[in-house]
Amino acid sequence: MPAPPEEAVAPLMRGIAVLRGLTDAGGAAALSDLGRATGLARSTIDRVTGTLARMGYVRLDGNNAVLAPRLMELGNAYLAALRLPDLLSRHADNLADALDESVSLAVADGDGIRFIHQAIRRRVLSLSFRIGDLLPAERTAPGPLLATEWRAQDWARWRERRLADPEDLGFPAIPPRSHSAAGGDFEQRVERARLDGWALDNQLIEPGLVAVSVPVRAPDGRIACAASAVSHISRHSADSLRDSLLPRLRTAVAAMERELASAPPPEPPSGPSGLAAWTSTSKQELGGEFITSLARGLTVVTAFGEGRAELTLSEVAERTGLPRATARRALITLRHLGHVTVDDRVFRLTSRVLALGYPPLSRTKLTRIARPHLASLTRSVQDSTSLAVLAGDQVQCAVSVAAGRIMDVDIAEGTRAPAYATSAGRILLASLSAEERSARLTHVRMEALTTRTVTRPTDLEAILERVRENGYALVDEELEEGLRSISVPIRDRDGGVIAAINVHMHSSRRSVAECVMNIVPELRATAARLEDDLHVTGRFVRVPIA
DSSP states (O other), X not given: OOOOOTTOOHHHHHHHHHHHHHHHTTSEEEHHHHHHHHTOOHHHHHXXXXXXXXXXXXXXETXXXXXXXXXXXXXXXXXXXXXXXXXXXXXXHHHHHHHTSEEEEEEEETTEEEEEEEEOOOXXXXXXXXXXXXXXXXXXXXXXXXXTTOOHHHHHHHHHHHHHOTTOTTOTTSOOOOXXXXXXXXXXXXXXXXXXXXXXXXXXXXXXXXXXXXXXXXXXXXXXXXXXXXXXXXXXXXXXXXXXXXXXXXXXXXXXHHHHHHOOOOOOOOSOOOHHHHHHHHHHHHGGGSOHXXXXXXXXXXXOBTTBSSBOXXXXXXXXXXXXXXXXXXXXXXXXXXXXXXXXXXXXXXXXXXXXXXXXXXXXXXXXXXXXXXXXXXXXXXXXEEEEEEETTEEXXXXXXXXXXXXXXXXXXXXXXXXXXXXXXXXXXXXSOHHHHHHHHTTOOOOOSSTTOOOOHHHHHHHHHHHHHHSOEEEEXXXXXXXXXXXXXXXXXXXXXXXEEEEEEETTTSOHHHIIIIIHHHHHHHHHHHHHHXXXXXTTSOOOOO
C-alpha cells in the first residue's frame, strides 16, 4: 500500500487496523496479540479499543477485546447503499431451496471477490463462507466473470499480489494455496468466461468443493454481482453441476436482472444523524482517552445507506453534522484504505467496508447477543436473569446468568418448564394469536404445581390479556414455592416476539409492588438495548436463537 496522504487521519487508520486485526482473529483477541498483529503500542491499543467500546463496536472482557454486534452498522451501510441484498436475496434463497444446494452472491473487491449474501444448506459437509469473506479471484467461480471487467491496473495488482503472497495467506477465509490450486490458467479462464457467460470452480478453493457462477447484470450492462451455486463432489461433479444446476441458475439470474431493472429508486432520508454531537459528548465524558477523530471517521461510513449510495463531501458533512474539513480528512483516509472510491467528486463505499467485523459477526446468534446484556442486568439488580424461548407448550431457557447469591435461583441453560406457569411463558403465549395458542395448549393439563398455580384456562386467558396490555408478566410462586419471576418480551425487526428476558428471585427479596416499580424499568431498558443489537445484526442476516 502506498504511503498515506498528509491529510490522512492517523487515529482512524489505527482504529481500522485494530478492527481488521480482530476480524482476522475470528472476532476476539487478547489486547497484547492485537498489538503484535497491528504493530501498535499497548497504550495505543488500550485507547483505540476503549474508544471502540464506548461506541459499542467492541466489548472489553478483561485483557481481551471482542467484536460487538453494533459494529455491523458499518457493513450494513454498504449493503444498504448497494441495494443488491435487499433486491436479490429472495431469489438466491428460493434457488437454494429449489436446488437444495448453497447459493451465494459476490462482488468484486480489487483482485478478489467478496460475498454479500449467503444462502447456506446445513449439512455435515456444509459451506462455511460468511458475508464479507474475501477470496482470491483466481480460486473461485465468480472471479473469472468479475475479472472480465478488470482494467490493466487491476491485472497488474493481481500479478503483484500473486508474487508477494504465493500461498494466499492474505485470505484467512480459505486454506493456503496448493500447487493444484495455483490458478496459473486464470487469464484463460477469464477469456472462457467472457465467451460462455458462466464460470466453474472445480476444487480450486478446497478439495471436494465445486461451484458454478453466472453474472448478474445491472440495467446498464455492467456486472452488478455474480450468483453461484455451490456443491460437493459427493453430490455433483463439475460436469453434473454444469448440466443440471447451470440452467436453473441462469433462470434465477434472469429473474434477478428483471428485479434490478424494475426496482424504483429508494427515497433518501433527510436530516443529519447527530453522530458528531455524540462524539463531542463522549469526549467530554472520557477526556483524553476517547479518540474523537477515530469515532468521527467511522461515523462518516454510516452517512451512506439506502438512498445514499453516492454522496458529495457537502452531503457527507450535512448527514453526519461534521465540519466539512473533518469529513474531508476522514474521506481521504477511507479512500486511501480502500473503503471508499471517488469519481467526479462523488464518494461511494466499497465492499472492503465488510472487512470491518462482518464475517465473524454475520454468524452471531441471539444467545451471544443476549448474554452480555443479561450479565449487566444481573449486576444491576443483583438477581439471576435469563432469556427463554417457546418450545411447544413449554419455555426453554436459552441463556442464564446467575447472581451468585448464597440463596440463588439456578436455572440451567436448556431447562424447560410449563409455559402457562412461568412469566416468560406468559409473555410468549400472549404474543400468539388465539388459534396458535389454542393449538399449543389444547392437550395440556394445567396442573397445580403449587397452591398458587393458575389452572383454569379462562383465568389464564384473562391474565394473558393483561400481559398484552401491560407489556410485562409477573408470576408469584406458581411454578415453585418461594420463586417469583418477572419478564418482558424481545422483539425482532418486524415487531414479532421471539423471546423473553426474565429476572428471578426469592419472594422474600422484594414485594410484588417493588418488582413492578424497580425491576420492570430495568428489564425494559435491557430489552431495548438487546433489541438494538439484534436489529442491527438482523438487517441482512438471519439471527438464529442458538
